Amino acid sequence: xxxxxxxxxxxxxxxxxxxxxxxxxxxxxxxxxxxxxxxxxxxxxxxxxxxxxxxxxxxxxxxxxxxxxxxxxxxxxxxxxxxxxxxxxxxxxxxxxxxxxxxxxxxxxxxxxxxxxxxxxxxxxxxxxxxxxxxxxxxxxxxxxxxxxxxxxxxxxxxxxxxxxxxxxxxxxxxxxxxxxxxxxxxxxxxxxxxxxxxxxxxxxxxxxxxxxxxxxxxxxxxxxxxxxxxxxxxxxxxxxxxxxxxxxxxxxxxxxxxxxxxxxxxxxxxxxxxxxxxxxxxxxxxxxxxxxxxxxxxxxxxxxxxxxxxxxxxxxxxxxxxxxxxxxxxxxxxxxxxxxxxxxxxxxxxxxxxxxxxxxxxxxxxxxxxxxxxxxxxxxxxxxxxxxxxxxxxxxxxxxxxxxxxxxxxxxxxxxxxxxxxxxxxxxxxxxxxxxxxxxxxxxxxxxxxxxxxxxxxxxxxxxxxxxxxxxxxxxxxxxxxxxxxxxxxxxxxxxxxxxxxxxxxxxxxxxxxxxxxxxxxxxxxxxxxxxxxxxxxxxxxxxxxxxxxxxxxxxxxxxxxxxxxxxxxxxxxxxxxxxxxxxxxxxxxxxxxxxxxxxxxxxxxxxxxxxxxxxxxxxxxxxxxxxxxxxxxxxxxxxxxxxxxxxxxxxxxxxxxxxxxxxxxxxxxxxxxxxxxxxxxxxxxxxxxxxxxxxxxxxxxxxxxxxxxxxxxxxxxxxxxxxxxxxxxxxxxxxxxxxxxxxxxxxxxxxxxxxxxxxxxxxxxxxxxxxxxxxxxxxxxxxxxxxxxxxxxxxxxxxxxxxxxxxxxxxxxxxxxxxxxxxxxxxxxxxxxxxxxxxxxxxxxxxxxxxxxxxxxxxxxxxxxxxxxxxxxxxxxxxxxxxxxxxxxxxxxxxxxxxxxxxxxxxxxxxxxxxxxxxxxxxxxxxxxxxxxx
Numbered sequence: 046x047x048x049x050x051x052x053x054x055x056x057x058x059x060x061x062x063x064x065x066x067x068x069x070x071x072x073x074x075x076x077x078x079x080x081x082x083x084x085x086x087x088x089x090x091x092x093x094x095x096x097x098x099x100x101x102x103x104x105x106x107x108x109x110x111x112x113x114x115x116x117x118x119x120x121x122x123x124x125x126x127x128x129x130x131x132x133x134x135x136x137x138x139x140x141x142x143x144x145x146x147x148x149x150x151x152x153x154x155x156x157x158x159x160x161x162x163x164x165x166x167x168x169x170x171x172x173x174x175x176x177x178x179x180x181x182x183x184x185x186x187x188x189x190x191x192x193x194x195x196x197x198x199x200x201x202x203x204x205x206x207x208x209x210x211x212x213x214x215x216x217x218x219x220x221x222x223x224x225x226x227x228x229x230x231x232x233x234x235x236x237x238x239x240x241x242x243x244x245x246x247x248x249x250x251x252x253x254x255x256x257x258x259x260x261x262x263x264x265x266x267x268x269x270x271x272x273x274x275x276x277x278x279x280x281x282x283x284x285x286x287x288x289x290x291x292x293x294x295x296x297x298x299x300x301x302x303x304x305x306x307x308x309x310x311x312x313x314x315x316x317x318x319x320x321x322x323x324x325x326x327x328x329x330x331x332x333x334x335x336x337x338x339x340x341x342x343x344x345x346x347x348x349x350x351x352x353x354x355x356x357x358x359x360x361x362x363x364x365x366x367x368x369x370x371x372x373x374x375x376x377x378x379x380x381x382x383x384x385x386x387x388x389x390x391x392x393x394x395x396x397x398x399x400x401x402x403x404x405x406x407x408x409x410x411x412x413x414x415x416x417x418x419x420x421x422x423x424x425x426x427x428x429x430x431x432x433x434x435x436x437x438x439x440x441x442x443x444x445x446x447x448x449x450x451x452x453x454x455x456x457x458x459x460x461x462x463x464x465x466x467x468x469x470x471x472x473x474x475x476x477x478x479x480x481x482x483x484x485x486x487x488x489x490x491x492x493x494x495x496x497x498x499x500x501x502x503x504x505x506x507x508x509x510x511x512x513x514x515x516x517x518x519x520x521x522x523x524x525x526x527x528x529x530x531x532x533x534x535x536x537x538x539x540x541x542x543x544x545x546x547x548x549x550x551x552x553x554x555x556x557x558x559x560x561x562x563x564x565x566x567x568x569x570x571x572x573x574x575x576x577x578x579x580x581x582x583x584x585x586x587x588x589x590x591x592x593x594x595x596x597x598x599x600x601x602x603x604x605x606x607x608x609x610x611x612x613x614x615x616x617x618x619x620x621x622x623x624x625x626x627x628x629x630x631x632x633x634x635x636x637x638x639x640x641x642x643x644x645x646x647x648x649x650x651x652x653x654x655x656x657x658x659x660x661x662x663x664x665x666x667x668x669x670x671x672x673x674x675x676x677x678x679x680x681x682x683x684x685x686x687x688x689x690x691x692x693x694x695x696x697x698x699x700x701x702x703x704x705x706x707x708x709x710x711x712x713x714x715x716x717x718x719x720x721x722x723x724x725x726x727x728x729x730x731x732x733x734x735x736x737x738x739x740x741x742x743x744x745x746x747x748x749x750x751x752x753x754x755x756x757x758x759x760x761x762x763x764x765x766x767x768x769x770x771x772x773x774x775x776x777x778x779x780x781x782x783x784x785x786x787x788x789x790x791x792x793x794x795x796x797x798x799x800x801x802x803x804x805x806x807x808x809x810x811x812x813x814x815x816x817x818x819x820x821x822x823x824x825x826x827x828x829x830x831x832x833x834x835x836x837x838x839x840x841x842x843x844x845x846x847x848x849x850x851x852x853x854x855x856x857x858x859x860x861x862x863x864x865x866x867x868x869x870x871x872x873x874x875x876x877x878x879x880x881x882x883x884x885x886x887x888x889x890x891x892x893x894x895x896x897x898x899x900x901x902x903x904x905x906x907x908x909x910x911x912x913x914x915x916x917x918x919x920x921x922x923x924x925x926x927x928x929x930x931x932x933x934x935x936x937x938x939x940x941x942x943x944x945x946x947x948x949x950x951x952x953x954x955x956x957x958x959x960x961x962x963x964x965x966x967x968x969x970x971x972x973x974x975x976x977x978x979x980x981x
Contacts, residue, residue: 130523740757895926
């Protein structure tokens, strides 16, 4: 059946909601009074982040582009030794696919990751650059959300075919294949299946742009359930460059059809030979094998009667209890008494071992399988007889790529948790994973001129091999870490801790150098604390060696970094209770009133009085009770305790409930009735400035709701006020109070960071050195007065708060410039000099911080204490905060002035041929306003 779906002409218009949001964000940034507040990226880089695509120059493979899932596009011209980000001035860092027309150096980027992960963020449509990323044009498909593939006609840069995966959590008619022939001015939708089936992959025959293959993927993802297969998952073919399509995975084709067809990836060798990898969700047939069992098994207790249980041999029962990790209080004698009294049933012993999360992942499906066609897709046959176990596990939706070598039709590579290669057309496979290659793979490039040269993109960055996977080089210099949570301690220098997507938990000094010197000394300054998906971190403020952290689904540990001891501390439900439910990002909170007291949220709030050794549930279920599905849901996501009073507690859940307890958890009140319902509570924060005050942020991301939900209450949550009114639509992840000024708030969304100077009535957008990236966590460090942003895609950023805390609304009303106090400057004789003529001279700098009520060019004078000029330069100021770099030089006349005022000194030119200021007292003068400072 030929699909002639010229359904409509899609013209990019300014009335699009997505375009309006982008314009609002750009306008807010342009007029923000904090647009000059600069952030510094502190890394870390060695663990990198998730790669989704590669584009390599076929004529010069040392040049290539890397697309990171939520970290933008990076360019290298030295084979990955260094990278430069080229998408930082766009309004997203979320990447689905990249494609380059190498003859014209035109870069096309499809935004919005095409993996259906828990942290796959939506994009803003199609972007195009003709100047290597200096400028970007938004060229359509603003409602696409997630883009699977871009195919550029090698002979016509303006002819582009795009596969749109579409919305992740909701139905959408914007899915399908789109085509432009005028460089993105106009788009035609040429293939549409239904509102839950998008295009996950698309390839054209090498050298034949007219012949294309596309795969549709039917999926239904909810916060509580993910169905990754369906009848309309299929393979399509076009012989007219994507204008019309024919479904070729039909009943008689040999390729699977039906409800169990999951994600499909393609590799095209020529017009005849095509490979497909399929995430089959059909169930495996029963093997019929039985194995001899010794001792009691968990399943035995599911059908055991009370009398049978009471007649069990105590030694045999104790063996089962000990071997399966039951707590010491559960031994044969007292467990039998619990059963005898009717408080516990035999089946409860089986349930005790089945926590609510582990029970979700019993998925005996076929999983990954590879098919091959030798007749252009008319017929297909599976290439292997056995199962490809341990490739996808239960996460086939996260992978889905197969690659064929341009040099040999039988050399193929399939990706999942490991990398597998086959030299016989997929009949047999061997692993080419290595000790320095991260698991979870998403992109591969095979050099057509040297097929042993591979570039690989995975959850841990970029790897390169020149011997077909026998040995790999790691190329991780970009700061693209995907942080879920960060924290800081009180050491000097203070340490920063962070939990990352699939890269564990790390710690490093906030001022650790992010350079290549560690290659020489062999020690990267950040250290790994834990594997898995890194989660929240709490540090004992009495002893920074005691750290609480862990990985997904509530698997937390107490670490003693001094002796390397790790103690597993996840709370366990009582025998006879239903298992606890733990969120992917299970919240923990160390009480500021007593550092031995730790809170942890399942579906109930747990409290430990002894550093996690023992636990007690101090609430009933504080969620809506969960929903049927295969994703943990109905769980707590946020915990906060008032710094004013021990036991004044707040918790929030993933299904929209917020509760407060004013009596250490004895009773709880639901305070979310007047808030939007069913949204994910990302934060509930007890104020550090006012006991009755509490903040809440809600997030609709898992409903494809991109609205901004931020609230404050001044009566313990009995009533709420919305305070996110001027923030461009973007889901909110975190809100934090300034530690000094109670009217200052900091906010992180899926699209950036903001500050308010009036308790949330109005927000200002941060942007300098900070791309439009998801901000998952924000922390302040008291002693240094630093603000730190934990981003999900670009590592960790920091800035100092001193200038912001000096802001007062009267500065605007006074219509005058305010120059903030300068710290004393310590004089060094090495200014302008170096210890070797081969080294660059040391050039000092100080920053003049000020608030200006007007924009424009201004004269900056450096004066002696008596008002005589010794330096003059000009700056362009913006309305708001400004930071002027002064290099501490003086001009020739200034030297003479200083020598005349102090005849006991001499001022000589430094090696860089500049004169520098000497010890003494001076003035800065800008627009008639003076401020004193001192060089000591």
